[in-house]
Amino acid sequence: MTIESSKTEFYQSLAKQTEALIGTEKNLIANLANVSALIYMSLEDINWAGFYLLENDELVLGPFQGKPACIRIPMGKGVCGTAALNRTTQIIADVHQFDGHIACDAASNSEIVIPILSGRRLVGVLDVDSPSVGRFDSVDGLGLQALVDLLQKTLN
Secondary structure: OOHHHHHHHHHHHHHHHHHHHHOOOOOHHHHHHHHHHHHHHHOOOOOEEEEEEEEOOEEEEEEEEEOOOOOEEEOOOHHHHHHHHHOOOEEEOOHHHOOOOOOOOOOOOEEEEEEEEEOOEEEEEEEEEEOOOOOOOHHHHHHHHHHHHHHHHOOO
């Protein structure tokens, strides 16, 4: 078994756990709290996992696990704001090389951010940080996108 296939299997298992946690629950905050806790306790080599929610054209801190974080992020600013504005997943190997990076935690060196949508409307983003450069890859992107997809189903 390759590292990539075992990582894919890990995310498939994480998706099943996420699905079981969410069940038929429709409360967004409750679901985000449980999913951020699940990600934080399951992924190796991360130091923050959580959500920012869109409010009045800026991202506002939502449920998370890790050290205290930036409360408000303008659209288009930093990795989270860029992912939100462009509605595209951002996988940043070295956040210090990302123009406009917002350093909420100086220990974070890589980051992945995935937009959360309800139809075409942006709801917020999933943000996961790591102290290691190059921690996240496309397999992480697909795996975490599957978790976001499960959350998005509760919004429609």
